Amino acid sequence: MYGVVMSTQERLIETTRELLWERGYVGTSPKAILQRAGVGQGSMYHHFAGKSDLALTAIRRTGEEMRATVDRLLGADGSAYDRIAAYLLRERDVLRGCPVGRLTMDPDVIASDELRGPVDDTIAYVKGRLADIVQEGVDSGEFAAHLVPREIAAAVVATVQGGYVLARASGDTDAFDAGVRGLLSLLKPSPVPTA
Amino acid sequence: MYGVVMSTQERLIETTRELLWERGYVGTSPKAILQRAGVGQGSMYHHFAGKSDLALTAIRRTGEEMRATVDRLLGADGSAYDRIAAYLLRERDVLRGCPVGRLTMDPDVIASDELRGPVDDTIAYVKGRLADIVQEGVDSGEFAAHLVPREIAAAVVATVQGGYVLARASGDTDAFDAGVRGLLSLLKPSPVPTA
DNA sequence: GTCTATACTGAGATAGAC
DNA sequence: GTCTATCTCAGTATAGAC
Numbered sequence: 001m002y003g004v005v006m007s008t009q010e011r012l013i014e015t016t017r018e019l020l021w022e023r024g025y026v027g028t029s030p031k032a033i034l035q036r037a038g039v040g041q042g043s044m045y046h047h048f049a050g051k052s053d054l055a056l057t058a059i060r061r062t063g064e065e066m067r068a069t070v071d072r073l074l075g076a077d078g079s080a081y082d083r084i085a086a087y088l089l090r091e092r093d094v095l096r097g098c099p100v101g102r103l104t105m106d107p108d109v110i111a112s113d114e115l116r117g118p119v120d121d122t123i124a125y126v127k128g129r130l131a132d133i134v135q136e137g138v139d140s141g142e143f144a145a146h147l148v149p150r151e152i153a154a155a156v157v158a159t160v161q162g163g164y165v166l167a168r169a170s171g172d173t174d175a176f177d178a179g180v181r182g183l184l185s186l187l188k189p190s191p192v193p194t195a
Numbered sequence: 196m197y198g199v200v201m202s203t204q205e206r207l208i209e210t211t212r213e214l215l216w217e218r219g220y221v222g223t224s225p226k227a228i229l230q231r232a233g234v235g236q237g238s239m240y241h242h243f244a245g246k247s248d249l250a251l252t253a254i255r256r257t258g259e260e261m262r263a264t265v266d267r268l269l270g271a272d273g274s275a276y277d278r279i280a281a282y283l284l285r286e287r288d289v290l291r292g293c294p295v296g297r298l299t300m301d302p303d304v305i306a307s308d309e310l311r312g313p314v315d316d317t318i319a320y321v322k323g324r325l326a327d328i329v330q331e332g333v334d335s336g337e338f339a340a341h342l343v344p345r346e347i348a349a350a351v352v353a354t355v356q357g358g359y360v361l362a363r364a365s366g367d368t369d370a371f372d373a374g375v376r377g378l379l380s381l382l383k384p385s386p387v388p389t390a
Numbered sequence: 391g392t393c394t395a396t397a398c399t400g401a402g403a404t405a406g407a408c
Numbered sequence: 409g410t411c412t413a414t415c416t417c418a419g420t421a422t423a424g425a426c
Binding site: 013022023024026027051069088097098101102104105106107110116119120122123127146147150151152153154155156157158159160161162163164165166169170171177178180181182183185186187 | 200217218219221222245268292293296297299300301302303305311314315318319322341342343346347348349350351352353354356357358360361363364365366370373374375376377378380381382
Binding site: 225226227235237240245246317 | 418419420421422424
């Protein structure tokens with residue numbers, strides 16, 4: 001990506017993705033986007049209808065990227081536990097938070113069905129994929145039969161999203177890691193005493 | 196609280212608490228506060244140095260309130276599991292999110308050690324109290340000995356904070372409840388086969 | 391203490407030249 | 409397509425009257 005010459009339109013989208021991640025929708029002004037992208041006002045209003053239209057394009061792309069990442073992590077080999085652990089333990093820039101989840105705290109995003117749409121879809125997709133894995137684990141006997149896949153999946157995604165909150169509150173990534181380790185310790189299939 | 200006559204200063208603080216909860220720090224303007232409080236500009240700058248000073252006062256109070264709530268829930272009778280469940284299952288206005296946790300997504304709050312301070316302190320306090328309960332549960336044999344109290348506490352708080360994200364993304368409180376139930380199903384002490 | 395008036399910058403969008 | 413005016417209103421704060 002770096003060093004690649006991007007079209008003006010691409011630069012606007014990528015810059016908007018960065019700023020939405022850093023500052024959210026309310027905290028991101030068209031002027032800030034244009035300055036960072038090194039583009040004039042006219043270009044933005046030529047390619048996009050306005051701030052919300054540009055943001056929608058950026059959010060959709062970020063959502064697509066996240067699905068691809070999740071597919072890669074959860075589609076790998078290994079037990080159900082291993083794949084869930086891979087999702088939880090993946091390298092992250094923890095203090096930056098989640099580029100999708102953070103938008104749920106944005107009042108203007110939540111107030112707009114159009115902007116909230118891709119956020120909702122992306123998170124629902126991740127939960128669904130995780131629920132599939134948990135179901136596999138239950139079916140194979142790896143996980144206890146009483147576990148409800150969509151509930152475990154929700155807990156897993158919530159731990160990640162909440163982990164960002166803990167880490168950003170303290171300014172320390174350890175808080176994120178602690179939560180993840182706690183969940184994994186609860187999820188770990190105990191070696192069944194077959195005696 | 197309702198119907199009680201509040202001083203102008205009190206009205207400013209309470210209104211700011213509301214708006215910070217609804218819209219965050221970046222999304223809350225002094226003008227919006229003044230209009231909702233029905234107060235003129237002068238009063239605000241008489242009692243407070245500016246937006247950040249007023250916000251700091253409001254955040255501190257919200258943090259105190261949260262500690263009191265947590266003390267009440269975790270100080271009740273019952274097993275460790277029961278008290279943690281009480282915390283997780285307490286009545287909440289889920290779609291509003293957490294008035295403290297949401298501030299961690301606010302770039303201006305995170306950029307200011309002064310504003311982030313009470314947010315960090317409050318969340319650390321909740322984690323600490325929960326860790327105490329988990330430690331009790333481990334000591335009494337209610338929880339497995341390999342569980343690390345501060346990790347389980349982090350997972351519990353993260354599930355709540357992340358649950359808000361899931362619920363707000365979908366516009367449905369069920370997503371929050373699912374995550375909480377998932378975590379509780381993992382945490383539930385299995386009836387030990389004493390045979 | 392509280393109010394209104396004023397000031398200045400930024401947010402968000404439009405108009406029109408090149 | 410991209411740029412630079414220009415416009416209107418909101419954000420944040422100060423000044424000074426009552």
